[in-house]
Amino acid sequence: MSNYIHYRDYTGSIEFSEEDAVFHGKVIGIKNMISFEGDSAKALTEDFHNAVDEYLELCEKSGKQPEKPFKGSFNVRIQPELHRQAALAASARGLSLNAFVEYAIRHNVNQP
Template sequence: MNSPMAYNGYSALIEFDNECELLRGEILDINDTITFYAKSVDDLKEAMKDAIDDYIDHCAALGKTPEKPYCEKI
C-alpha cells in the first residue's frame, strides 16, 4: 500500500530523484510549492516537518495565511 507522508494536516508525495540520488517530497493539494529532499526516510520525515514549519513561519512574517490542503468530497 502506498500512502503519502503526513504532518500537521499536510500530505506529501515522495519520489526518488535519480539525478541527485535523493528522496524528494512535495506537499500535495496546495497552490504554493513546498519541496524537500533527504538521503534517508528518517531524514525525509524531519525535512518535511522543517519545510512545513518554515512555510508557516514565512507566511506569518509576510502577514499571509498559510494555505491548507483542499479536500475534494465526492
C-alpha cells in the same frame, strides 16, 4: 508502502531519484511550491517537517493566511454531454449534482 507523508494537516509526495540516490517530494493540495528531500527516510521526514514549519512561520511573519490543503471544493471540467447525463442521473436519484459526484468519487476511491 505509502507514497505520501503527513504533517500538520499537510501531505507530501514521496519519490526516489535513482540517479541522485535521494528521496524527494513536494507538498500537494496547495498552490505554493514547498519541496523537500533527504538521503534516507528519516532525513526526508525531517526536511518535510522543517519545510512545512518554515512555510507556516513565513506566512505568520508576513501576515498571510497559510493555504489549507484539500478544502473540500474543486472545479472539474467535463464534456457538456457527460455533465447533462450526470445531472439527470443525480436528479433521478433525488440527489444534488454535488452529492452524486461525491458518491461517485467515494465509491471509486475505496475500490482496491
